[in-house]
Structures are given as C-alpha cells and as structure tokens.
Amino acid sequence: MSAQALAVRDLVAGLQQWQLWGLMGWQDIRQRYRRSLLGPFWLTISMGVLVGTLGFLYGSLFGIDIEQYLPFIALGFLAWGLISGTISEGCTAFIHSAHYIQQIKLPFSTFVYWVVWRNLIIFAHNFVIYLVVAVIFGIWPGAAALLVLPGLVLIIANATWVGLLFGMVCARFRDVPQIVTSLLQVAFFVTPIIWMPEQLGDRIAFAQANPFFHFVEIVRAPLLGHVPALSTWMVVLATTAGGWSLTLLLFRRFRNRISYWV
Numbered sequence: 001m002s003a004q005a006l007a008v009r010d011l012v013a014g015l016q017q018w019q020l021w022g023l024m025g026w027q028d029i030r031q032r033y034r035r036s037l038l039g040p041f042w043l044t045i046s047m048g049v050l051v052g053t054l055g056f057l058y059g060s061l062f063g064i065d066i067e068q069y070l071p072f073i074a075l076g077f078l079a080w081g082l083i084s085g086t087i088s089e090g091c092t093a094f095i096h097s098a099h100y101i102q103q104i105k106l107p108f109s110t111f112v113y114w115v116v117w118r119n120l121i122i123f124a125h126n127f128v129i130y131l132v133v134a135v136i137f138g139i140w141p142g143a144a145a146l147l148v149l150p151g152l153v154l155i156i157a158n159a160t161w162v163g164l165l166f167g168m169v170c171a172r173f174r175d176v177p178q179i180v181t182s183l184l185q186v187a188f189f190v191t192p193i194i195w196m197p198e199q200l201g202d203r204i205a206f207a208q209a210n211p212f213f214h215f216v217e218i219v220r221a222p223l224l225g226h227v228p229a230l231s232t233w234m235v236v237l238a239t240t241a242g243g244w245s246l247t248l249l250l251f252r253r254f255r256n257r258i259s260y261w262v
Contacts, residue, residue: 007252014109021110025117043122048129051077058194067137069196071224074133076193078126079219082155083212084184085119090163091170091177098262108258112163116156130223141225151218151228154236158215161240161247168254171261187212211239 014021055070062069090112094101097111133139170176190210197207207213214228214235221228 003252003255004248007248007255010107010251010255011109014107014113017107017110018113020106021114021117024114025121028118029121044125044128047077047081047126048132051129051133054194062195062199064196071130071133071137071139072196072220073194074129075220075223076216078123078130079155079216080188080191080193080212081126082119082123082219083159083215084188085122086116086155086159087162087166088177088181088184089115089119090159091166091180093163093167094171094258094262095167095174095177101259101262108255109160109164112160112167115163116159119159120156134223139224141223144222144225144227147222147227148219151222154218154240155215157240158236158243161243164251165243165247168250168258168261171258172254191216211235215239 051070051074055073056066058064058073059066059069093111093115094108097114100106100111101108166176166180170180187210191212192207193216197204197213200206208231214232217232218228218236221232
C-alpha cells in the first residue's frame with residue numbers, strides 16, 4: 001500500500017474511533033473540574049466576566065454603542081477561543097499522548113480528533129455567553145444563523161490539519177509550541193476581536209488580509225444576523241485546501257516517525 005493510501009487510511013480509521021476519542025474528550029473535561037460545583041461552567045463564568053468587563057470598558061473608550069459592541073466582542077472571544085485552543089493544543093497532540101502512542105497501536109489522527117473534540121465541548125459550554133447576550137440585547141439573527149454550521153465545519157476541518165501538521169512539527173522540534181503560543185498572542189491583538197474592522201477606516205484592508213479575521217467572521221457574522229462576505233468564504237476555503245494539501249504531503253512522509261519523535 002502506498003504512503004498516500006496509508007495516510008488517508010489513518011485519517012479514516014481515526015474517525016472510526018469516534019467512541020474512543022469522544023469518551024476521552026469528555027473524560028478530560030470531567031477530570032479537570034472534578035469535585036468542582038459548577039464544573040466546566042467555571043470557564044463560561046470566567047469568559048463571561050472578561051467579555052462583560054472589556055465590553056463596557058472598551059465600548060466606552062472607543063465610543064461604540066454597547067448594544068452593538070458587546071455581542072461583537074462576545075462572539076469574537078467565543079470563536080477565538082475555539083481557534084486558538086485547537087491550534088495550541090494541537091501542537092502537543094502527539095507529545096502529550098506519547099504514552100498511548102508507544103504502548104497502543106492507534107491511528108495517529110485519533111489524538112488530533114481528541115484535541116478538536118475537547119475544544120468543541122468547551123466551545124459548547126461557552127456558547128451560553130452568546131445566548132445570554134442575545135436575550136439581553138434582543139438579538140435574533142434569523143436564517144443567517146444557519147450559516148454558522150458550515151462555518152464550524154470549516155473550522156473543524158482546518159483544526160484537524162493544523163493539529164496533524166503542527167503535532168508532527170512540534171514532536172520533532174520541541175521549541176515550536178512556545179513559538180506558536182507567542183504568535184497566537186500577537187495574532188489576537190491584530191485580529192478584530194476587541195476592536196472592530198470599521199475603526200481602521202480606509203485601512204480596513206489590514207484586517208481583511210488577516211486569515212484569522214475570516215475564520216472568526218464565519219462564526220460571528222451569522223450569529224449577528226449577517227451573511228459573511230464571499231471573500232471571507234473564499235479565504236477560508238483556500239486555506240482549507242492549501243492546508244490539507246501540505247499536511248497530507250508531510251503526513252504520508254513522516255507518519256511512521258511520530259512514534260520515535262515522541
């Protein structure tokens with residue numbers, strides 16, 4: 001069997017292990033908040049307090065109507081939490097699963113699906129923040145909200161290739177996770193999350209040139225009742241296609257070395 005076929009087979013076999021990585025993801029959340037009264041909702045409360053505080057503070061500083069700004073920043077944090085969480089944890093997907101990889105024969109993609117699923121669970125818990133904000137400000141996105149479903153599918157697809165690619169690179173070069181963490185911190189501030197693209201005026205192209213903006217937008221815009229721009233979908237689809245092409249190329253070549261690197 002060719003290396004390409006083995007790589008694709010690994011991805012398919014990993015999906016078929018959905019009961020395993022699904023259970024492991026739930027178990028991670030339960031272990032993290034074991035004996036806690038509110039469990040994972042502590043994450044939701046923490047983010048809710050952060051969103052509320054920054055929403056009122058920066059809304060006042062920027063002179064933006066709080067009814068417009070607070071939903072914007074709330075959804076920005078929700079989308080960014082999912083994106084940055086899958087990227088940073090994807091870097092250590094194989095490193096932190098070294099004891100499994102060295103003792104049990106499982107598809108390598110299983111450990112990436114595990115990371116993505118765990119972050120989806122956290123996203124689902126934090127989604128309560130949007131529901132509260134929507135009720136308070138009377139937000140009804142209408143049919144546009146349905147577009148969040150393909151948006152989430154595309155984020156999951158990209159999170160998977162990022163986990164595979166960065167997981168391999170970080171297993172081989174252990175300094176990379178720290179570099180990625182630093183870059184994510186920079187990316188947060190240059191991505192329209194706590195500031196709005198319109199504030200850039202005629203320099204709005206600066207925001208549109210940032211791929212992270214488009215990934216946040218395919219979640220945020222539909223839930224605010226807006227249809228994401230065609231250019232946003234094109235950037236996301238192009239990133240998905242390019243990312244998977246590169247990842248499959250490297251995964252088929254270095255897949256067998258992962259167990260030695262960890």
